[in-house]
Amino acid sequence: MSEAGEASAAGAAVDGGRRVDWIELFFDLAMVAFITQLAHGLHGAPGPAEFATFVAWSIPAWWAWCNIMVCVNVLPELPRRIIGPALLAAMATIGVMAASVTVTADRAWAFALANVALRLILLGLWVYRARARVRASTAPDDRPHIARTVVYNGVTAVIWLVSVFVPEPVNFVLWGIAILIEVLLLRVGSNSVFRTLRVDVAHASERLGLFMIILMGESVLSLVAALSESFTPAAALAALLGFVAVGLIAWGFFVGGVGVIEQGLEALNERHSVAGLLDTVMFLPYLVVVSVTMFAAGLATAVADPTEPLSYGALVCLCGGLALFYATNALAVLRYGTPLRQAVRWASVGVLAPVLIGVILAFAVPGASGLLALALVAAAVVAVVLISAVSARRERLVRTS
Numbered sequence: 001m002s003e004a005g006e007a008s009a010a011g012a013a014v015d016g017g018r019r020v021d022w023i024e025l026f027f028d029l030a031m032v033a034f035i036t037q038l039a040h041g042l043h044g045a046p047g048p049a050e051f052a053t054f055v056a057w058s059i060p061a062w063w064a065w066c067n068i069m070v071c072v073n074v075l076p077e078l079p080r081r082i083i084g085p086a087l088l089a090a091m092a093t094i095g096v097m098a099a100s101v102t103v104t105a106d107r108a109w110a111f112a113l114a115n116v117a118l119r120l121i122l123l124g125l126w127v128y129r130a131r132a133r134v135r136a137s138t139a140p141d142d143r144p145h146i147a148r149t150v151v152y153n154g155v156t157a158v159i160w161l162v163s164v165f166v167p168e169p170v171n172f173v174l175w176g177i178a179i180l181i182e183v184l185l186l187r188v189g190s191n192s193v194f195r196t197l198r199v200d201v202a203h204a205s206e207r208l209g210l211f212m213i214i215l216m217g218e219s220v221l222s223l224v225a226a227l228s229e230s231f232t233p234a235a236a237l238a239a240l241l242g243f244v245a246v247g248l249i250a251w252g253f254f255v256g257g258v259g260v261i262e263q264g265l266e267a268l269n270e271r272h273s274v275a276g277l278l279d280t281v282m283f284l285p286y287l288v289v290v291s292v293t294m295f296a297a298g299l300a301t302a303v304a305d306p307t308e309p310l311s312y313g314a315l316v317c318l319c320g321g322l323a324l325f326y327a328t329n330a331l332a333v334l335r336y337g338t339p340l341r342q343a344v345r346w347a348s349v350g351v352l353a354p355v356l357i358g359v360i361l362a363f364a365v366p367g368a369s370g371l372l373a374l375a376l377v378a379a380a381v382v383a384v385v386l387i388s389a390v391s392a393r394r395e396r397l398v399r400t401s
Contacts, residue, residue, distance in 0.1 A: 020206050023087050024072060025214075030091040031065045032214045034098035035293055039222075041103065042297035043304075045311035055290075056172065057101050060111070061094065062289060063179055064118050066282040069207055071122055073200050075129050082128060086121050093118040108163075108171055115160045115175075123153035152185050186278055199269050199277055205262040208285055209254065215289060216250050219296035226303035234371060238306035241374040242299040245381045249295075249325070252385050264336025280335050287328040294321030302370030310370045312362055318377060319358030326350025326384065342395060346388040353380040 038057055041050045068090050072083065093114040100111040126149040156178040163174040220243065227239040261280075268276040298318025302310060310318065330347035334340065357376045361368050 020203060020210055023084055024069075024207065025210060027068065027087045027091045027094070028065075028211050028214055030094035030098070031061065031211075032218055034061050034094055034101070035215065035289065036218050036222075037098045038101050039293045039297050042294060042313075042317055043301055044314070046297075046313035046317065050313065051316075053103070054293075057097075057111070058290065058293075059286070060115060060175055060179065061097050062286045063182070063282075064090075064094065064097070064115060066286075067118075067122055067182075069204075070281070071125055073203050073207070075125065076200065078125060078129060083125070086125055090118055090121050093121070105168055105172075108168070112160050112163045112171065112175070115178075116157045119153040119157035119160065123149065123157070126153065148185060152182055156181055187275065199265065199281070201262055201265040201269055204281055205265055208261065208281070212253060212288070212292070213250075215292055216246060219246050219292060219299065222296050222300040223303055226300040230304050230306075232306075234306040235303055238303045238371050238374050241371075241378045242303055245299070245322075245374070245378045246296075248378075248381045248385045249292075252388055253329075261332075261336075264333065264338070267337055268335075276335055280332055284328055284332045284335070287324060291321045291325035291328060294318075295325065297321075299374070302374050306371040306374070307369050309367050310361070310373055314370075315358045315362050315373070318373060319354040319361075322354040322377060322380065323351045323358075326354075342391060345391045346384050349380070349387055350384040353383065 035058065038054055038061075041053055068087070072078075072087075075083075096114040096117075097111050100107040100114065127146060130146045130149065159174050159178040159181075163171040163178075166174065223239050223242045223246070227235050265277070265280065268280065294317040298310070298314050298316075298321060301314040302318065326347055327350075330343045330351070333343050354377060357373070357380065361373055361376075
């Protein structure tokens with residue numbers, strides 16, 4: 001059988017797009033495991049150092065996940081016999097990254113080597129694809145793209161490798177330079193590339209949605225784990241409130257948001273808006289992941305000891321995470337082209353209410369229990385979901401009238 005006839009790892013074509021393959025979801029489990037491992041530092045009473053550590057470790061890992069996701073999305077012609085082993089190898093690199101995360105940076109060398117390996121995997125996939133197209137004479141102008149790929153994955157792999165042998169904080173500076181080079185290569189002069197590499201909207205929206213399902217499932221798991229450690233009536237009530245909040249957030253995201261994501265990505269794709277696609281597929285989803293992780297950490301802390309007041313760090317996780325989630329979703333729908341009047345109705349409550357709750361509990365009522373904080377936060381989520389549902393109904397009536 002020829003390579004063109006082999007099944008792709010992206011799955012079969014369905015309704016103008018491709019389904020997410022099981023091996024992609026298997027790979028996503030490694031990324032969620034990494035985030036879960038990293039989120040432990042945000043439980044209890046996290047301070048500036050814990051938040052900085054979370055950001056420093058999570059950005060490179062998220063960027064690695066994005067590179068894999070985009071590669072699979074825009075290269076559907078890669079045969080399963082090539083992409084399958086590549087994803088399994090990439091999954092192993094994410095696992096090494098997760099095992100490298102500690103409160104110190106003593107395993108930063110292992111984290112860097114995992115990033116080297118991941119970029120070499122990506123380099124092989126992109127070069128394989130470009131050479132196959134050149135051999136088939138379907139894209140004789142692909143040689144400049146090969147050069148760009150060598151810089152994007154090869155040169156940056158060398159930078160990550162060099163970081164293994166330099167002291168702190170020079171190694172972290174090199175990490176930032178490597179990622180910055182990749183971002184600039186995507187944004188600067190990338191329009192010509194994206195005219196030939198179109199995003200599969202159905203696959204991208206499904207991939208992001210399924211990743212968020214797994215991530216929110218981990219949030220529920222953190223609630224169960226916290227309740228198991230503190231099995232009291234107060235903890236059970238706190239866990240119930242937390243579950244209501246997570247469930248309604250998921251309801252709003254998947255019931256009302258997935259259609260908006262697909263329509264928005266399609267509009268950006270049709271306009272060849274490279275910046276818009278990068279923002280909504282790679283950059284803004286990182287903030288969603290951060291916000292959900294923070295929120296889950298705050299929930300777990302409150303459930304673990306619901307009768308005690310939350311620390312400032314836990315309030316930042318609980319209230320700040322929720323505010324960041326709704327702010328990021330608002331930015332995303334605006335980037336898709338949604339009118340401001342539609343987003344501001346629910347976003348204003350989703351952002352301002354948690355911030356106000358956090359400020360009041362931190363400074364006006366500092367002795368308030370975690371149970372009260374959860375009740376107020378759950379009420380804010382209920383309000384956002386109701387406002388969003390009413391707003392969507394009004395928009396439908398306006399369009400049909």
